[in-house]
Each structure stands twice: as C-alpha cells, then as structure tokens.
Amino acid sequence: MPEPIIAVEGLFKSYGAVEAVRGLSFSVQEGEVFGLLGPNGAGKTTTVEILEGMRTPDRGTARVCGLDPEKAGSEFKQKIGAVLQSTSLPDKLRVKEALDLFANFYTSRADTESLLKRFQLEEKRDAFYSQLSGGQKQRLALAMALVNNPQVVFLDEPTAGLDPQVRREIYDIIEELRKDKKTVLITTHYIEEAERLCDRVAIVDYGRIIKTGSPRELKHSSAGTTRIEVRLARPLTNGVLSTLEGVADCRDFEGTYILHSTLPPRTIVALVKQLEAENNELQSLEMFSPSLEDVFIELTGRRLRD
Amino acid sequence: MASNPITNTWTLTKIRVRLAMRNRTFLFFSLIMPLGFLFFFVLVFSKGSTGWIAYILGAVLTLTVMGSFWGLSVQLVMFREAGILRRFRLAPLGAGPMLASSIVANYLLVVPSVIIEILACKWALHMPGWGNLWAVFLLITVGSAAFSAFGLIVASVTNTMQETQVINQLIWTGFLFLSGASVPLAIFPHWIQRAALFMPATYLANGLEAATTNASTPTEVLTDFVALTLGLLVAFEISRRLFRWEPEAKFPNSAKLWALAALVPFVVFGIYENVAGNRLERIQHNFRSLSNREAPPPPSDVH
Incomplete structure (x- = not known):
C-alpha cells in the first residue's frame, strides 16, 4: 500500500x-x-x-x-x-x-x-x-x-x-x-x-x-437493521418496545421511538398488537433503510444533531 | 519553491490601497480632514500674514502623517475580529508581509494628501518659498512608516476593536496636543516641553516645522530622522513578534508591556535632548521669530 x-x-x-x-x-x-x-x-x-x-x-x-x-x-x-x-x-x-x-x-x-x-x-x-x-x-x-x-x-x-x-x-x-x-x-x-x-x-x-x-x-456493520420511527398518542412503559419481535435496539428521542429491527414486518405487527393491548394509538410510523445515522445512534446512543 | 515576501507585500499593498480608496470614511479622515485643519489653522493663526503659512503647513503635514497611526493598522484588528486574517493565514504568507503592507499602503495613501497640502499652501495661500522638500520627503516617508508601525503595535496587543479605539484615542491625544502639531510647544510650561521630548510625535512635528519654516536640510533634521527610523525598526519588530491571526488568540495584560519597548529609542533621545541637546531653545526661538515678524526666519537661523 x-x-x-x-x-x-x-x-x-x-x-x-x-x-x-x-x-x-x-x-x-x-x-x-x-x-x-x-x-x-x-x-x-x-x-x-x-x-x-x-x-x-x-x-x-x-x-x-x-x-x-x-x-x-x-x-x-x-x-x-x-x-x-x-x-x-x-x-x-x-x-x-x-x-x-x-x-x-x-x-x-x-x-x-x-x-x-x-x-x-x-x-x-x-x-x-x-x-x-x-x-x-x-x-x-x-x-x-x-x-x-x-x-x-x-x-x-x-x-x-x-x-x-x-x-x-x-x-x-x-x-x-x-x-x-x-x-x-x-x-x-x-x-x-x-x-x-x-x-x-x-x-x-x-x-x-x-x-x-x-x-x-x-x-452493513449496522446489523442490517431497518430503522422504524414511531410516534404514539401516549408514552409506553419503559422497555416494552425493545421486547417486540425482531427489535435489536430501541431508543426514545423526545417522544419519537426509534426501533432498529432485523424483521420489520413482524416488528410492525407486534407493535400494533401491543398498542391495542394497551389501548394506545399510533400517530405516525416511518421506515428507513439503514443509514450512517443509524450507525451513529447504535455506536453513541445519540443522534447526530444532538 | 517558497513564495517571495517582497512580492507578497506588494500584492497585499495594492489590494489594501484599493480597499481604502473604496472606503469613504477613510478618504474623509485621510484627505478632507487634514485640508480642513489647514484652512482652519490659517484662518485662526495667520492673521492675514503669509509668514505663518509655512509653520502651519509643518503642523498640518505632521497631523496628516500621524494619521497613519490609525489608518490601516486599525483595519488589521477589524480583519482579525471578522476572521479575515485566518483566511490569509492559510496562504504561504507570514506576518511580515501583512504588517509591511499596512505601512507601505499607508504611505502611498499619505503622499497624495501631503502633495495637495503643500500645493494648497503654495498656490492658494501664497506661502513664501517651498521649504526644503527633500527634508520634507524624508521625514514624511519615515514618519508615516513609524506611526503606522506604532499603530501596528496597538493593533497587535489589543483584543478587540473597542479596546483598540480607546487606547489609540488616549495615545493620539498626547501626540496631538503635546508635540507641537496642533498647539505650538513653545507656549506650554517648561516641564511639559521637557516631557514632550520623550514623544515620537515631537520629532516628527519639530523636523517638519524646521523643514517647512526654515528650509532645514536633511542633514539639519538628521536627529529627527534617526529617532523616527529607530522607532520604526523597533516598533515593526515588536509588532511582528506580537502579531496574531486568530480572533480568539487573546493577549495576557502582562504581554502588553512588551509594547512599551517601542518607546526605548525615544527615551534615549529624550534623555539626550533634556541633558545635552538644544531642541527646546530652537523651538522657542523659532516660535518667537515668527511671532515677532511677518516672514518666517531665514534658513540659516536655526537647526
């Protein structure tokens, strides 16, 4: 070299x-x-x-x-x-x-x-x-x-x-x-x-x-996860989202939950069931393919603009 | 291949002259105001006699040249505060060309004012004789450079534009009133006259007064020339060492004492003039001669 x-x-x-x-x-x-x-x-x-x-x-x-x-x-x-x-x-x-x-x-x-x-x-x-x-x-x-x-x-x-x-x-x-x-x-x-x-x-x-x-x-090093950003009508109990199927990582950024999932369709189904069970509502849901932002979040626990 | 400091100085000088010519405030203070002083002094002091014109010209030339103290040196503080200097720092350019360009550009901007003032005195105000233009030229050249360099020291040690303005104003007031440039030194109490011998401005004012009023030759104003040249060299070197490119690079107050080293040549000359020189006698004699007759004293009279 x-x-x-x-x-x-x-x-x-x-x-x-x-x-x-x-x-x-x-x-x-x-x-x-x-x-x-x-x-x-x-x-x-x-x-x-x-x-x-x-x-x-x-x-x-x-x-x-x-x-x-x-x-x-x-x-x-x-x-x-x-x-x-x-x-x-x-x-x-x-x-x-x-x-x-x-x-x-x-x-x-x-x-x-x-x-x-x-x-x-x-x-x-x-x-x-x-x-x-x-x-x-x-x-x-x-x-x-x-x-x-x-x-x-x-x-x-x-x-x-x-x-x-x-x-x-x-x-x-x-x-x-x-x-x-x-x-x-x-x-x-x-x-x-x-x-x-x-x-x-x-x-x-x-x-x-x-x-x-x-x-x-x-x-690719970001575990090939898809980022799912979710806003809910009411905050969820701590830690519930991270137990959903396929979720590798979950963090709360000022009311927006960011989930990294290896199985996005299954995670979404599990999320909807969880919300029904808790009588909660979905306000918005967005999905993103892995980006450097996700890598940064995974590595530091913070968003780049923080 | 390294870049050439002389070429860099000239490149910067040209652009700084151009920038100054685009600044109306700068043009007012460097060109219009000294001319205003000239006509004001003539109106107040000459009492219709042309004998005083050469004396007043010497004073106005001193004010014009001393203006270099403000000029482009202060501009460097503004450049530093605005982050302009740090862009220049990236180029292969040392502090020397940046500082030297302030001096050369100031000089090039002072010369037209000086020529206009001399011609105005000669043709519009009927000044008898021209004085000694060689001596005037030499003193204007070294005086402008020296006062620019003094300004560079203040620009180097002050941290903000506001601080620069306050310190410059204090020093300028001393230059203005205790050098003979605006008020004849001869009318002050003797102890003030003695103290004035420690001030750079006194050598410029006194030299130019001798060159315009008595047509003193370059040899006769040699002391003034040497004092200003030494002041220039010391001040330039100090400002080069203290120069800062970055706005956040603040100076501790103790480092500012370094600036006082620029006064060393004038302390030496002040002691000499107080102990062994006859400068004060000459100043008083010249002033009395002018007060007692219409025409200025003959060239051989003093110096």
Whole structure:
C-alpha cells in the first residue's frame, strides 16, 4: 500500500479543561475523499485545523504530503487548499480580485478565469464580497481553495447553514474534485453529505474515532437493521418496545421511538398488537433503510444533531 | 519553491490601497480632514500674514502623517475580529508581509494628501518659498512608516476593536496636543516641553516645522530622522513578534508591556535632548521669530 498522503497518529488537543481531541488516529490515501462525521463539538474542526497547520496539537503526530503542518511553513501551504468553517473576506473586495489576490501568493497558480466559470461566479466577478449570497460566498471559498492546484483540499463543514439546493450545488463541485483525483478531507454532520461524497468515513464523537470504513461497510456493520420511527398518542412503559419481535435496539428521542429491527414486518405487527393491548394509538410510523445515522445512534446512543 | 515576501507585500499593498480608496470614511479622515485643519489653522493663526503659512503647513503635514497611526493598522484588528486574517493565514504568507503592507499602503495613501497640502499652501495661500522638500520627503516617508508601525503595535496587543479605539484615542491625544502639531510647544510650561521630548510625535512635528519654516536640510533634521527610523525598526519588530491571526488568540495584560519597548529609542533621545541637546531653545526661538515678524526666519537661523 502506498504511503498515505495524510497520516494522523494519537492526536490530542485540549482547550483549558475541555479535551477537544482525544487520541485520534487515521490515514488518507492520495485521491481519496475522506469524511470526518460527527456532531458539533466532536473535535472535527480542531483536527482539521491541526492538519492545516493552524493549531498545535498537545500530543501525537500529524503529517500531510509527508510534511509536519506546524513546522513546514510555506512549503506545506503551497500544497494545500482549504475552506475554513468560520472565515470571511473584506466587504469591498471583488470576487475576481479575491481569486487573483490569493493566486498571487502561490508558485503554482490555477487560471482564475476558469475557476470563475467552473464555480458559476462569472456574472459576479465584479461584485463586492458583501453583495454575495451565502451560497455564492461558499462557492468563492471553494474556488479560492483551488487557486494553487493543491494536492490536498480540506473542507470544514462546507455546506453548513446553506439551503438544500445550494448544498446540492456544492456536492456537485466536490464530486468534480473526486473526478479530478484530488485528495479531500471533509468534515460534516450531514449524513447525506458523508454518504454521497466520501469514499471512507470516520465517525467521530467526543474527540475520538469510534468507527471507520466506507459508507457501505459502515451501514452493513449496522446489523442490517431497518430503522422504524414511531410516534404514539401516549408514552409506553419503559422497555416494552425493545421486547417486540425482531427489535435489536430501541431508543426514545423526545417522544419519537426509534426501533432498529432485523424483521420489520413482524416488528410492525407486534407493535400494533401491543398498542391495542394497551389501548394506545399510533400517530405516525416511518421506515428507513439503514443509514450512517443509524450507525451513529447504535455506536453513541445519540443522534447526530444532538 | 517558497513564495517571495517582497512580492507578497506588494500584492497585499495594492489590494489594501484599493480597499481604502473604496472606503469613504477613510478618504474623509485621510484627505478632507487634514485640508480642513489647514484652512482652519490659517484662518485662526495667520492673521492675514503669509509668514505663518509655512509653520502651519509643518503642523498640518505632521497631523496628516500621524494619521497613519490609525489608518490601516486599525483595519488589521477589524480583519482579525471578522476572521479575515485566518483566511490569509492559510496562504504561504507570514506576518511580515501583512504588517509591511499596512505601512507601505499607508504611505502611498499619505503622499497624495501631503502633495495637495503643500500645493494648497503654495498656490492658494501664497506661502513664501517651498521649504526644503527633500527634508520634507524624508521625514514624511519615515514618519508615516513609524506611526503606522506604532499603530501596528496597538493593533497587535489589543483584543478587540473597542479596546483598540480607546487606547489609540488616549495615545493620539498626547501626540496631538503635546508635540507641537496642533498647539505650538513653545507656549506650554517648561516641564511639559521637557516631557514632550520623550514623544515620537515631537520629532516628527519639530523636523517638519524646521523643514517647512526654515528650509532645514536633511542633514539639519538628521536627529529627527534617526529617532523616527529607530522607532520604526523597533516598533515593526515588536509588532511582528506580537502579531496574531486568530480572533480568539487573546493577549495576557502582562504581554502588553512588551509594547512599551517601542518607546526605548525615544527615551534615549529624550534623555539626550533634556541633558545635552538644544531642541527646546530652537523651538522657542523659532516660535518667537515668527511671532515677532511677518516672514518666517531665514534658513540659516536655526537647526
């Protein structure tokens, strides 16, 4: 197996008493789209910012393109591109100026006209940054991450806060990066994003990786269960649902019962009988094939948005 | 291949000048207000005599150059608070080019104002003579750079824009009233005049006054030039060391004492001028000469 382009080993980082990253280890191969999937506060951004050379780890090692991000300086920065989770540009900077400005800092430069076209920003080339919509700002951020033809691209929550249509546009762009054989490290708390875009995903919680694999592998590891989400007229006695036929796991999330079943039809029949016996009523019932969300729930007992 | 710091500084300088030109508030404070001061001072102090114009020009040039203290240095605090600097941090760009671009861009924005002020004095207010333009040029150049660098130190040690504004205002008030830029130093009590010799602004104001009023040559304003140059070098290095890209990277109060090191050259020059120099005598002599006659004193009179 070739040397990984990103290698992280036993990474630790604390902010005062808060341990943001607790012994994280993973590696990414060249040309791979790798996702860090986890809820807010899981340590994803801290990890990425260590890999970008913006934060110093307390312990552990991180190498990107064979270099130490913290110490390699300019040589390292020439090789990476990034979309930060929280950043901005001067209000009165024009779109084309921003691309040209950042391209000028690098020895390898992409054609900024092509980037404008590729990211559908041609019409906005002379617009001030302050005049752009959220989606346009994010497209500009992605274009800026590519001005130096980077070997590795870091995308920290690239679609957070964007509406679904803009999010899908960003997905298309990231899929293009995959076609271009760019190595991409993406952090997200959107299941859809991880499933659609990533070759491999690491599920992160409380600063630790709890499982790594391709989305397909992870879903199969979820015991092949179907998720059944049920809302009832009245709460049920604790533990009753987990005794129903085929139920592998049952949790209560603010009045919605989430059952993971290996035998969905039998579980539903058993559920209806149980409700009749208790003189209770079904308000809603939805079924989902296994997703990364289920894997996350199984592993952590929490939903990603918690 | 590493990126070139000089090219990066120039790239940043060009964009920062462009951004400043798009900011009406900045244009007002850097161009309109100094001209307003010029005409106001002429109206109040010249009493119809053209002899005072060169003296007033020196004061207004000082105010214009000292404006670099606010200018683009303060903008860096705003950039840091808004998370703009962290985007630049990802690029192969050190603190040096970012700070140096503040200084160079400030200078490029100050020069047009200075030229307009000199031409306004000469052609609209009938200033006799031009003063020594070489000395003016040198002092404007090093003065603008030095005051930008002082601003960069404040920008580096303050944690918020609000804090920057308060500290800048306090320092600016001292610069404004105790340097001779807005009120002639010669009319203050002697102990204030002695204290003013420890202030960077005094060297700029005094040097420019000598260059415009007495046409003092670069050699004659060498002390002022050297004091400001040393101040610039020390201040730039301190600001480079204290520079922060991240909004959450706060400074402990004790670290802010580092900023005081920028005053070391002026403490040295202040002690020298108080003990062995004759700067105060020259300031008083120049002011008396102007008060006693219409025309400014001849170039050989002082300095």
